[in-house]
Amino acid sequence: MDEEKLNEDIETVAAAEDQLAEDAELVAEAAAGLEVEAEIVAAAEEELVAEAEIVAAAEEQLDADAAAVAELAADPSADPATVAEAEEALLDEAEIVAAAEEQLVEDAIVVAAAEEQLAEDAEAVAEGIEIVEAEAELVEAAEEELAEEIVDEAIREAEEE
Structure with a gap:
């Protein structure tokens, strides 16, 4: 093997080592x-759980308020204007709770998408690790082959002298 070929091999292995370092980084x-x-x-998952707890509490409060309004409406001595105001307030509360439930569903969809993206990204990183490990094995084999070439060249030069 001539010295030019050996130098080319050294440069090739050095470039492979540099590329491996960049890929590993x-x-x-x-x-x-x-x-x-x-x-x-x-x-985001923790916030979603907290939001779900708030919505559940709002639903419970709505149920309690609905029961109170029903009781008020059933009372023959209740002022009809007061009953109407209570029913209107209950409808407003129900709209607020419905909006909170809708927001909870939207937020759950966003969190689910984030979880899916995280899983895809984790898979990509795992594949990247596998590629770098395979690349490291190739570089190691090239280094060993180069070391053998250098030893063989040194022996050949020593024999020529």
Whole structure:
């Protein structure tokens, strides 16, 4: 093997090592980003649970208020204007609760989409890790082959002398 070919091989292996380092850094950055994304999704899930608890409490309050209005409406001595006001307030409350339920559903859809994106991103990072591991094996094999070439060249040169 001539020295020019050996130098080319050294440059090729060095370039492969550099590329491996860059790829490993990209995967590490992606993994760190994935960790941040997971924290954001977990926080969104917690907020969704808190929102669901608030909506559930509002629904319970609406039920209690509806029972109170029904009791008031059933009272023959109740002022009809007061009953009408209570019924109107109950309808307003029901609209607010319905809007909160709708918002909860919309937020749940957003969180589900974020969870799905997180799963896709995790899969991409896992694939990136596999690629870098395979690339590392190839670089290691190239380094070993290059080391053998260098030793063989040194032996050949020593024999020529």
